[in-house]
Amino acid sequence: MKTVYSLLHHEHAPEREFFRGNLVECFEKPDRALKILQEIRKRSLGEIVTLPAPTVESGNNNREEFVDSTTVIEPDADLLRLIKLVHKEAYISFVRTIFQEWRRVVPTQSYALPHTFNRLAKDRAEPASPYAKLGYYSFDTGTPITAGTWNAAIGSAWCAFKGKEIVRKEGMAFALCRPPGHHAHWDICGGYCFFNNAAIAAAAFRTHDPTATVAILDVDYHHGNGTQSIFYDRADVFFASIHGDPTHDYPYFLGYADETGGQNAPGQNANFPLPRGTTWDQYTRVLDAALEKIESQNPQYLIVSLGVDTFRGDAISKFLLESEDFRTYALTE
Numbered sequence: 029m030k031t032v033y034s035l036l037h038h039e040h041a042p043e044r045e046f047f048r049g050n051l052v053e054c055f056e057k058p059d060r061a062l063k064i065l066q067e068i069r070k071r072s073l074g075e076i077v078t079l080p081a082p083t084v085e086s087g088n089n090n091r092e093e094f095v096d097s098t099t100v101i102e103p104d105a106d107l108l109r110l111i112k113l114v115h116k117e118a119y120i121s122f123v124r125t126i127f128q129e130w131r132r133v134v135p136t137q138s139y140a141l142p143h144t145f146n147r148l149a150k151d152r153a154e155p156a157s158p159y160a161k162l163g164y165y166s167f168d169t170g171t172p173i174t175a176g177t178w179n180a181a182i183g184s185a186w187c188a189f190k191g192k193e194i195v196r197k198e199g200m201a202f203a204l205c206r207p208p209g210h211h212a213h214w215d216i217c218g219g220y221c222f223f224n225n226a227a228i229a230a231a232a233f234r235t236h237d238p239t240a241t242v243a244i245l246d247v248d249y250h251h252g253n254g255t256q257s258i259f260y261d262r263a264d265v266f267f268a269s270i271h272g273d274p275t276h277d278y279p280y281f282l283g284y285a286d287e288t289g290g291q292n293a294p295g296q297n298a299n300f301p302l303p304r305g306t307t308w309d310q311y312t313r314v315l316d317a318a319l320e321k322i323e324s325q326n327p328q329y330l331i332v333s334l335g336v337d338t339f340r341g342d343a344i345s346k347f348l349l350e351s352e353d354f355r356t357y358a359l360t361e
């Protein structure tokens with residue numbers, strides 16, 4: 029199976045995030061993607077397709093080096109059209125410009141974080157202050173934005189888009205998307221996510237073939253609240269998520285079993301929250317149930333939001349899956 033990868037992810041490397049009352053070193057960093065890449069190479073898991081930057085601006089599309097963070101990527105028109113299908117235009121502009129706005133008021137800090145959120149007047153128009161904008165378009169304090177965040181997020185979405193093309197030709201692909209995407213809503217970033225890569229891939233399949241049926245299975249430890257919310261009231265994309273019970277785990281406010289789809293899409297959303305300490309025996313039963321639900325939809329395309337933080341040793345998760353379990357899991361799927 030081919031892996032699709034973009035060097036642009038290096039440009040998003042914030043120093044700190046706010047975590048449970050403290051500024052700490054970011055959990056989500058370039059090293060995460062590099063470790064995966066290293067293992068794919070070491071275990072000869074197939075060709076790695078390193079994408080050129082999706083820019084229409086520069087003639088130098090084959091560069092192997094990272095682009096300068098001050099050069100803002102102008103994305104390929106097809107990619108931008110797809111991003112607009114799953115994200116609000118004003119939010120896309122926010123991701124692109126907020127860091128420059130932030131630097132004008134906080135010239136010395138290399139990352140921007142919100143400190144207030146709009147719980148007061150939800151219908152208010154977009155505010156002018158960069159501090160307010162950060163809270164207007166974010167749902168947590170753990171998702172710093174830097175000079176290179178836009179470029180990296182575009183590179184990540186580009187991997188999802190190109191992954192879809194390989195799937196159409198070869199049946200399967202692994203898009204190594206960083207930053208991740210499943211917590212990003214239509215108009216809110218959070219959980220280290222800016223553009224929802226799985227949703228972009230689903231939109232790409234549907235754009236290519238408007239009658240295509242698509243299912244998304246999210247196996248990250250944390251509920252895929254962004255993906256759920258984007259498709260919650262749409263019957264064309266089925267969403268299932270197996271995750272740590274949001275009663276105790278991030279993102280806390282979505283991911284409960286009674287969230288089964290909106291008025292226009294009843295039964296099109298399936299959540300499988302599991303308790304902390306879940307082992308493979310418990311997990312595999314729920315995985316079977318989720319796969320049964322997906323099979324009953326008879327989708328032409330399956331997108332897996334593959335977070336592997338269900339592993340026993342993960343720093344911010346509480347399931348107890350072992351390395352061997354992930355091999356079994358791959359065979360199951």
Ligand SMILES: [Zn+2]
Nearest residue numbers: 248249250337
């Ligand atoms: Zn996670």
